Amino acid sequence: xxxxxxxxxxxxxxxxxxxxxxxxxxxxxxxxxxxxxxxxxxxxxxxxxxxxxxxxxxxxxxxxxxxxxxxxxxxxxxxxxxxxxxxxxxxxxxxxxxxxxxxxxxxxxxxxxxxxxxxxxxxxxxxxxxxxxxxxxxxxxxxxxxxxxxxxxxxxxxxxxxxxxxxxxxxxxxxxxxxxxxxxxxxxxxxxxxxxxxxxxxxxxxxxxxxxxxxxxxxxxxxxxxxxxxxxxxxxxxxxxxxxxxxxxxxxxxxxxxxxxxxxxxxxxxxxxxxxxxxxxxxxxxxxxxxxxxxxxxxxxxxxxxxxxxxxxxxxxxxxxxxxxxxxxxxxxxxxxxxxx
Ligand SMILES: Cc1cc2nc3c(=O)[nH]c(=O)nc-3n(C[C@H](O)[C@H](O)[C@H](O)COP(=O)(O)OP(=O)(O)OC[C@H]3O[C@@H](n4cnc5c(N)ncnc54)[C@H](O)[C@@H]3O)c2cc1C
Numbered sequence: 412x413x414x415x416x417x418x419x420x421x422x423x424x425x426x427x428x429x430x431x432x433x434x435x436x437x438x439x440x441x442x443x444x445x446x447x448x449x450x451x452x453x454x455x456x457x458x459x460x461x462x463x464x465x466x467x468x469x470x471x472x473x474x475x476x477x478x479x480x481x482x483x484x485x486x487x488x489x490x491x492x493x494x495x496x497x498x499x500x501x502x503x504x505x506x507x508x509x510x511x512x513x514x515x516x517x518x519x520x521x522x523x524x525x526x527x528x529x530x531x532x533x534x535x536x537x538x539x540x541x542x543x544x545x546x547x548x549x550x551x552x553x554x555x556x557x558x559x560x561x562x563x564x565x566x567x568x569x570x571x572x573x574x575x576x577x578x579x580x581x582x583x584x585x586x587x588x589x590x591x592x593x594x595x596x597x598x599x600x601x602x603x604x605x606x607x608x609x610x611x612x613x614x615x616x617x618x619x620x621x622x623x624x625x626x627x628x629x630x631x632x633x634x635x636x637x638x639x640x641x642x643x644x645x646x647x648x649x650x651x652x653x654x655x656x657x658x659x660x661x662x663x664x665x666x667x668x669x670x671x672x673x674x675x676x677x678x679x680x681x682x683x684x685x686x687x688x689x690x691x692x693x694x695x696x697x698x699x700x701x702x703x704x705x706x707x708x709x710x711x712x713x714x715x716x717x718x719x720x721x722x723x724x725x726x727x728x729x730x731x732x733x734x735x736x737x738x739x740x741x742x743x744x745x746x747x748x749x750x751x752x
Contacts, residue, residue: 416458416492417441430455430466430493431482441495442548445744446483451540451595452548453482454501455493463487469595474501502542502590503528505563507583513566513651517617520551520579522563522589530557533594534601535624536713538741539563540592541575543583549575552621552715552741553594556628563591566620566651570745596621598713598741600628607636609710613698613724615643618716621741623652625713630663639701641669643694650689657688671697694720695727707732711739718742 414421415433422437424430431453434441443453448469462480470479477500482493496502505528509521524530533539535556542548555564569580598621602608610629612622619642626640644650649672656668671690690697703710712733714721721742729735 413487413490415487416490417494424487427486429483430485430487430491434482440546441482442542442546443483444549444746446747447744448481448484449744450550451481451592452550454479454496454592455482456496458492458494460491477501498590502592503530505589505591507585507587507589508562509585510579510583515648516569517651518567518580520565520567522565522591530563531594533557534599535628536599536621537594537596538621539594542590542592543575543578544588545578547575547578552596552617552624554620554624556624556631559631566617566623568617596741598625598715598739600625600632600634602629602632602634609636609703609706610634610638610713611641611698611702611710611728612639612713613641613694614714614716615694615720616649616716618743619652621715622713626659626666630659630666635665638666639669640667641671641694641698643671643673643697645672646674647672647689669697669701695724698724699727699731702728702731704732708734711737713739715741716743718744
């Protein structure tokens with residue numbers, strides 16, 4: 412069987428095994444998360460050999476040219492040698508400048524590029540791969556425009572027993588150094604011919620982060636078509652940035668913010684009950700109530716967050732008449748953790 416050479420040792424591959432699975436089976440320390448070729452946490456460099464097209468296909472051309480590949484997507488048929496990514500080649504050093512609560516389990520994480528570094532171009536709504544000092548890498552979506560704000564804003568939800576978010580919520584401090592790679596993802600606003608297509612954006616939890624960035628970018632670019640943003644939670648406690656989005660709505664008549672939650676009105680806060688501004692119901696039902704059948708074929712749809720919900724919404728909105736080429740999705744695929752972990 413072919414082998415994977417890594418850290419001066421050769422590890423035999425099993426049939427149809429990826430480089431990542433082989434290294435993990437041999438208890439090698441290598442960053443990884445989604446194992447689906449999405450999060451790009453398992454980036455490796457091919458040494459003295461070429462990676463497969465499949466292992467490189469979702470990477471930027473500059474990384475491809477330097478021999479980088481995703482270990483989870485690389486199933487070698489002959490011996491290969493890989494090394495961990497050289498941070499100075501493919502990552503930007505940033506430091507934490509702010510961590511502030513957005514709701515009971517989500518924080519805004521603001522990162523600044525260190526003085527000697529330069530941020531690569533990235534659009535609001537794309538995602539970055541962030542690595543902490545312990546070598547844990549995870550993807551987070553960009554909620555703002557770096558070129559405008561000169562900082563990166565991320566919204567991060569605390570996951571029970573999560574390795575990265577556990578560190579962020581209990582140990583991370585202002586000034587801590589992180590490494591950022593990216594960007595990736597095609598969920599961003601692009602309208603070079605200044606069309607007035609309607610936009611529908613939907614997500615729950617921190618699925619709002621990329622959508623928040625996309626909405627602000629569309630309005631900053633002067634988008635004139637109607638923009639409907641749907642953010643759902645189980646209760647109104649799960650919503651966040653509500654005031655900021657309502658303020659944006661009052662400044663831009665083409666922008667409509669729809670907050671919704673699953674639980675009945677008695678679980679809503681007093682303010683929400685009084686103002687009747689939070690709709691009750693499953694997010695898919697709330698969206699379908701508002702979709703405009705007359706313009707759905709022209710509508711651009713952006714869906715982010717929990718993978719099952721993104722899949723469900725994609726199917727339902729497609730069946731209502733949206734073109735599949737107009738539906739942009741970023742499912743937040745997580746590392747699979749076995750019950751015994
Ligand atoms: C394209 C993309 C964009 C993303 N954007 C964002 C974003 O903007 N904001 C955001 O908050 N997240 C985002 N994510 C998700 C993010 O990358 C991480 O997956 C998430 O933060 C969890 O990381 P973690 O290390 O804390 O959890 P991990 O350690 O990776 O754990 C994964 C899951 O398993 C659970 N778990 C861990 N250990 C155990 C155990 N022993 N028993 C049972 N369950 C366990 C955790 O609760 C968690 O739900 C995105 C993901 C992708 C792929």
